């Protein structure tokens with residue numbers, strides 16, 4: 122793929138990232154010291170890499186990310202090439218469509234991000250598809266139980282309801298607190314619900330409706346001890362918090378690039394641990410349907426798709442690596458902590474995110490007594506052109522690297538005014 126070669130030149134000014142990007146390519150080369158996550162000069166340069174209109178503030182990354190300029194440009198450049206030069210495609214070199222080739226370059230980079238082997242990762246359209254491939258591909262015996270929490274997204278839980286109905290199994294929803302109070306409590310709630318009939322545990326790594334990061338490593342260890350297949354929903358984690366699937370020890374991890382990794386919409390992935398991959402049938406079959414040496418290829422192959430989107434995914438991965446995942450994660454954490462600290466000082470604010478900041482990052486969910494979530498969303502827009510998302514009991518406000526403490530201060534001022542009304 123030639124489209125990305127000039128990425129580093131055009132994406133960000135040289136002193137900002139080139140040494141970091143170089144270090145990515147040279148194992149063992151240390152990254153330059155991280156700037157303080159508050160450093161306004163650095164983050165204002167990063168903000169300049171986004172096309173986001175300056176008269177509006179975007180706080181809804183939990184639904185869809187705002188693409189950096191380079192991601193949009195690479196995607197559009199490829200779309201334009203498709204429209205103008207498609208006659209040049211001779212099937213000898215680069216692929217002009219996705220859905221048939223192994224997409225090795227992107228799968229390799231994505232595997233590096235979540236710490237697995239490239240053969241363990243497949244590119245999918247979104248999280249719902251990745252999750253459905255697992256749920257629909259398993260041979261579940263009648264009577265099998267699938268454990269989930271009571272706070273899963275519809276694209277998380279529905280594939281499991283579908284599988285349970287088809288195979289004569291059941292889905293048990295385990296009630297967890299909102300806010301989650303501490304790790305041990307949620308670990309206890311989930312492990313004590315596991316039974317002799319439980320075959321699958323499906324839970325979010327980070328809960329979409331509260332931002333709580335669950336202690337997935339400990340939960341998966343207990344499930345593994347009981348022979349339960351573990352599937353984690355990472356829709357909200359990739360690009361936001363570190364994810365190491367081998368360290369977590371899950372059997373499958375479904376996620377997307379179009380939220381926190383800032384890729385174009387319609388780009389997800391499936392990680393399937395190689396030791397477990399043969400348990401999952403191909404639901405969508407093309408030429409590679411029975412390839413068990415490279416299971417990731419088997420699930421990546423899904424018929425004609427847009428290579429332009431894939432170019433966008435790769436640009437988003439390159440952008441993320443050029444900034445440095447740790448730098449991005451620290452900034453997101455800093456902004457999330459800043460918002461939560463401000464909210465906690467305002468009377469009548471009810472927090473749905475955990476009190477323990479180490480269990481949260483860039484998603485904060487809160488409400489105001491006497492104000493509905495829809496009212497709060499609408500007032501934010503009306504008074505400040507700020508866009509969080511209404512959520513049960515309040516709003517979900519997501520903070521990413523293109524946001525600033527000043528934007529958060531503006532949202533806090535509106536919350537303060539509404540709580541005094």
Ligand SMILES: Cc1ncc(COP(=O)(O)O)c(C=O)c1O
Pocket residue numbers: 183184246247248249250273274275276277325327328329354356357377389
């Ligand atoms: C936790 C969780 N799971 C699944 C999904 C569905 O993701 P997708 O729309 O990529 O299928 C979302 C979307 O917001 C989510 O937050």
